[in-house]
Amino acid sequence: MSESLGSGRPPTPPQKPATALRRRLAELRGPAAVARPLDARALAALAANPGCRRRALLDGAGVDKAALAEAIGSPSAAFGQSQFAFMRGNAFEAKVKGDGGTELLRLLHERMAAGSEPPGHATAPDLAAAGPEGRAARTALALREATAAGAWALLDHPMLALEVAGSPAYLEPDAVVVHPDGRWTVVEIKSFPMIDAAADPSKVGAAARQSAVYVLALERVAALTDGASVDHSVLLVCPKDFSNLPTASVIDVRKQLSVTRRQLARLARIEDIADELPPGTTFDLDGQSGESLASAVEAVPAVYAPECLAACELAFHCRGRAREEGAVTALGRAMRGELGGLTTIGEVLSAARGESGDPADPTVAAVRRAAALRAEAGAPCR
Structure with missing residues (x-):
């Protein structure tokens, strides 16, 4: 009560118990469907487009988006x-x-800990446990x-465990090295080559975004x-x-870490998205027609961008809808x-032709100026 009266902010709504949320997500994907794990690649893609409630819900529920896209004809x-x-x-x-891990430790010492004693031996703890929750606790x-x-x-x-939009996600980096001084370093092992000490920038960027998710979970x-710190270089x-x-x-992921932290914080909570769905909405692939599944997909708001084509299995479907609606996000x-x-x-074309829009709006003025310049450039020479 003191929070709602003293701070001027509305009280925080009560959260659903974790078991109730898991039950609701299981109903959405179908009782017989096995939940697909939310990995670091998916989290990095989700963080890059935090306004897309469709992806947040489907990934949080563990829905097989590739099979869903196939079922709805996209x-x-x-x-x-x-x-x-x-x-x-x-x-x-x-x-x-x-x-x-002798070679891995040699490379790490050479690149990130040259001023310390070289590691002669490293312990390798047994991380086996039952289920992802048990493994995260053991780690x-x-x-x-x-x-x-x-x-x-x-x-x-x-x-590693990380809460995303109110639902736990379990992440598995290739390795984490603990230094004698208490630092923890994420190690990413990729099969693309480094030629003359340089790799494909796009692949390195993807690895950096993925590693930033691991660093965030380690933090x-x-x-x-006590005495632990996480390297912001991987x-x-x-x-x-x-x-x-x-x-x-060595890749400095401080920028990617800041972006990922901010974007994940912007994600709507999964139970809030689920509560806004029409009653009976499900993405269960068994016994449903493509039309029913497409209606269920359309019941969840999406934000499409061309970058989705490289990161989301439903991108073709969302692109088609964005084009049909004439959305500028396309x-x-x-x-x-x-x-x-x-x-x-x-709306853009109408504003450019002077048919709508406030002339005092800088955006409207800019598109009208652009239209005038285009017309002038296409006019026949005198």
Whole structure:
């Protein structure tokens, strides 16, 4: 009561118990459907488009978006690695972590801890436990024990927990190294090459965004651990040139971390999105027609941008709807930002022709000026 009367802010609405939320999400995806885990790639894509409630709900409920897109007649392009690339990546990761992680620790010491004693040996805690919740708890305990021991430790595929829009997400980085001074460093192992000490910028950027999610999750554990701190630089390990020999570079993810933290905080809570759905809405693929599923999808607001094509299985469907509606988001986020309150292409064209819009509005004035310049440039020479 003191919060609502003294601060001038409305009281925080009560949250649903976790069991009730899990039950509701299970109903949305279907009782027989296995929930798809929300991984770091999906979180990075979600953070890049926090206004899309459709993706937030479907990912939070663990819905198979690829199968859903197929069912509603908008199959997506193939996502993920080919089987060959997957096998090559696994073989390279095994090589990097072989012999107790000796090569990985050498690279980390060379790039990030050259002023300290080289790691002669690192403990490798057993992180096995039942289910993702158990593994996350076991990982947190192993991190605390390794920090208290003040020695090198290598955690192979630890499990980290992060709350996203009121629902837990479980994340699995390739490795986390604990330094003797209590620092924790995320290690990302990728199979794309570093040629002359440089890799494809787009792939490095994707790895940085993914790693920022791991760093954010680690910070939650470090806040409860005496003497622990999380590196805001991650170690990226890749094949050197055209060989299978590992090399590494250090990536500063402070910018990506700040963006991810801010964008995830902007996400609407999943139970709030679910409560706004019409009664009986479900994404259960069993026993439903494509039309019913399409109606369920359309019941959740979406924010489409061309960048979705590389990150979301429903992007083709959302692009088609955006084009049908003439939404300027189909032209890209930069264009959407420039056009202010003009949200459809029809509104933009009408304002440019002088048929609508306030002339005092800077956006309206700009599009009218652009239309006049275009007409002048296309006029025949005299």
